[in-house]
Amino acid sequence: MNKKKSILESNVFYTLIAIAAGFLIGAVFLMIAGISPATAYGKLLSSVFGKPKYLVWTLIYASPLIFTGLSVAFSFRTGVFNIGAEGQFVVGSLAACTIGILVDLPAWIHVPLCILAAAAAGMVWSLFVGLLKVKRGIHEVLSFIMFNWIAFYLSNYVVNLKIIHKEGGGEATKDVLDSAKILFPEGLQKALDCSSANWGFIMALVAAAVIWVIIEKTTLGYKLKAVGYNSHGALYGGINADASVLTALGISGALAGLGGAVQILGMAGRLSQFAGQEGFGFEGITVALIGSSSPIGCIFSGIFYGAMKYGGSKLSMVKAPSEVVNIIMGCVILFIAISQVFRMLFARFTKKEGK
Amino acid sequence: MDVLIKNLGLLINATLIATPPLLLAALGSCFSERSGVVNIGIEGMMTIGAFTGAVMGLVLGNGWAAFFCAGLAGAAFGVIHAVACISFHADQTIAGTAINFFGPGLAVFLCKAMFDNSSDTPAMDPSCKLPKLFEGVFPVGSFWNNVLNVYSAAYLVFILAFVCWFVFYKTKFGAHLRAVGEHPEACESLGIDVYKVRYICVILSGFLAGLGGAFVTLATINQFRPSVIVGQGFIAIAAVIFGKFSPGGAMKACLLFGLCNGIKTLAAQSNTVSPNLISMIPYIVTILALVLFVGKAHTPAANGKIFVKSK
Numbered sequence: 001m002n003k004k005k006s007i008l009e010s011n012v013f014y015t016l017i018a019i020a021a022g023f024l025i026g027a028v029f030l031m032i033a034g035i036s037p038a039t040a041y042g043k044l045l046s047s048v049f050g051k052p053k054y055l056v057w058t059l060i061y062a063s064p065l066i067f068t069g070l071s072v073a074f075s076f077r078t079g080v081f082n083i084g085a086e087g088q089f090v091v092g093s094l095a096a097c098t099i100g101i102l103v104d105l106p107a108w109i110h111v112p113l114c115i116l117a118a119a120a121a122g123m124v125w126s127l128f129v130g131l132l133k134v135k136r137g138i139h140e141v142l143s144f145i146m147f148n149w150i151a152f153y154l155s156n157y158v159v160n161l162k163i164i165h166k167e168g169g170g171e172a173t174k175d176v177l178d179s180a181k182i183l184f185p186e187g188l189q190k191a192l193d194c195s196s197a198n199w200g201f202i203m204a205l206v207a208a209a210v211i212w213v214i215i216e217k218t219t220l221g222y223k224l225k226a227v228g229y230n231s232h233g234a235l236y237g238g239i240n241a242d243a244s245v246l247t248a249l250g251i252s253g254a255l256a257g258l259g260g261a262v263q264i265l266g267m268a269g270r271l272s273q274f275a276g277q278e279g280f281g282f283e284g285i286t287v288a289l290i291g292s293s294s295p296i297g298c299i300f301s302g303i304f305y306g307a308m309k310y311g312g313s314k315l316s317m318v319k320a321p322s323e324v325v326n327i328i329m330g331c332v333i334l335f336i337a338i339s340q341v342f343r344m345l346f347a348r349f350t351k352k353e354g355k
Numbered sequence: 356m357d358v359l360i361k362n363l364g365l366l367i368n369a370t371l372i373a374t375p376p377l378l379l380a381a382l383g384s385c386f387s388e389r390s391g392v393v394n395i396g397i398e399g400m401m402t403i404g405a406f407t408g409a410v411m412g413l414v415l416g417n418g419w420a421a422f423f424c425a426g427l428a429g430a431a432f433g434v435i436h437a438v439a440c441i442s443f444h445a446d447q448t449i450a451g452t453a454i455n456f457f458g459p460g461l462a463v464f465l466c467k468a469m470f471d472n473s474s475d476t477p478a479m480d481p482s483c484k485l486p487k488l489f490e491g492v493f494p495v496g497s498f499w500n501n502v503l504n505v506y507s508a509a510y511l512v513f514i515l516a517f518v519c520w521f522v523f524y525k526t527k528f529g530a531h532l533r534a535v536g537e538h539p540e541a542c543e544s545l546g547i548d549v550y551k552v553r554y555i556c557v558i559l560s561g562f563l564a565g566l567g568g569a570f571v572t573l574a575t576i577n578q579f580r581p582s583v584i585v586g587q588g589f590i591a592i593a594a595v596i597f598g599k600f601s602p603g604g605a606m607k608a609c610l611l612f613g614l615c616n617g618i619k620t621l622a623a624q625s626n627t628v629s630p631n632l633i634s635m636i637p638y639i640v641t642i643l644a645l646v647l648f649v650g651k652a653h654t655p656a657a658n659g660k661i662f663v664k665s666k
């Protein structure tokens with residue numbers, strides 16, 4: 001128990017160092033660009049904590065990221081690398097958007113239908129890759145990247161279909177019907193002073209709790225982790241490794257698809273044509289890494305990333321490019337990726353001290 | 356008939372314009388992957404190259420010098436990837452993902468900082484771009500003018516592919532880099548400096564990816580925009596795998612993907628097939644190729660694996 005705790009603490013410790021280093025490098029680039037880091041970071045802070053409604057916005061931004069973060073974290077824990085959360089997110093949002101526009105149903109059935117369709121779409125998209133891996137031995141990272149781009153162009157294709165495209169130009173679909181939206185009731189929206197406030201964050205919390213239970217408390221989670229840890233050993237122990245990989249990828253894909261549904265049915269309300277990849281899936285990798293691949297950690301890191309994104313979008317007010325957020329986050333991932341070495345050095349150092 | 360020939364000329368032209376950026380990045384990827392380091396950061400390195408090329412073109416007014424600077428900028432990111440993956444044993448896919456955040460973020464950040472908060476660089480004068488080799492040799496509108504109306508760097512790229520093939524299969528360094536990607540432990544016991552070979556290969560992959568990005572901004576168009584590099588880096592990786600990790604195979608795959616792009620350009624004009632559907636072709640072809648030819652395509656055995664030098 002004691003040991004477990006110290007590992008957890010060290011994870012958080014190294015993550016905080018990585019985040020600090022990311023901000024430091026971001027500050028260097030801000031200074032190179034002739035912008036005072038104090039002004040920019042001050043704006044970042046005040047646009048997140050300045051008013052209660054800003055915090056609501058932060059949570060709205062965080063919701064889809066928690067989902068993609070959970071998706072990637074779940075895949076990490078089960079020994080596969082879901083770099084395809086991006087594509088699963090896109091097909092999920094595509095499914096939610098299509099059904100949200102084309103099917104007219106009462107809200108109590110419309111919303112679940114959209115959400116289920118999104119989860120199913122994400123799951124199928126991920127299972128394609130899983131089957132390629134299991135049946136043909138094709139490395140998942142590669143096929144995920146391919147499927148990300150297929151989803152990207154598929155989405156752009158569907159957005160431009162007449163039946164769904166918003167009339168009178170623009171590069172987006174029609175708005176999702178009100179019966180499919182997951183917005184808070186009007187009274188609550190008024191109380192929060194935010195017309196985009198929605199159930200997404202609550203859904204993300206529930207999803208994180210469910211995934212935590214699956215990983216930590218069920219036989220299924222144990223099996224999946226065993227395969228991820230050592231597939232040969234798991235096979236020897238009587239676990240069907242192929243089925244486990246498929247299950248893991250299916251759940252991971254469904255989570256990313258749900259993220260797409262939350263984004264469309266909650267904040268966006270419609271699907272726009274992409275100029276470049278939206279990045280929710282890739283940002284999910286960061287969320288998972290910062291959250292040390294723990295479902296509960298993903299909630300916090302998702303909120304952190306949501307705050308960075310929302311705060312970053314306000315940076316142009318102080319003439320600072322919002323892309324500094326990408327620079328910071330890129331550095332954070334890089335530092336977490338190389339932290340293993342420091343951990344080893346640190347361990348060796350303390351061992352010598354002990355002697 | 357005339358229309359057909361004209362369209363054929365335009366198609367070849369569009370292919371010759373779309374292929375070089377892919378091929379440059381793919382050749383870089385060959386070096387990195389064959390030496391045992393997965394580099395999915397190619398996309399980010401191309402973006403930084405595209406930006407550097409556009410800015411240096413404006414500053415220096417010389418296309419070739421700007422092109423070279425873009426390569427150096429890509430190489431700088433190659434150094435980051437190499438240090439993280441080789442010396443610090445980072446997960447190579449994650450380090451590449453970090454570069455894909457960092458590179459494009461930095462490019463647009465610097466662009467906004469330099470050009471009054473605009474995410475596009477100003478358009479370049481044609482004299483700042485890479486020169487065209489056959490400008491004015493053939494009458495305007497003729498078949499050959501349509502075909503050969505491309506920037507000279509395009510021809511250079513195909514020569515470079517041959518040079519890479521030569522390095523890979525006819526030089527000692529090539530033998531080392533291929534061996535290092537298969538069995539680094541054995542190489543080390545033979546006295547090959549695994550780290551050094553991998554460093555060279557990863558930095559080279561950054562250099563070539565930077566050139567690939569710059570080809571877009573210095574030849575294909577005349578400025579940097581955040582949307583100039585959208586997936587070319589990933590197509591290049593697909594081409595390398597499709598081409599079985601060899602420079603020659605990668606070149607054929609890049610030509611095929613370039614042709615897809617050419618068809619897309621023509622189809623966009625005629626408005627018959629959605630360009631979005633045609634854009635999917637390279638990715639679907641890659642998946643199909645992997646499904647059909649699996650087993651025949653040999654992935655370097657040590658690819659993606661962390662190698663720790665023995666003391």
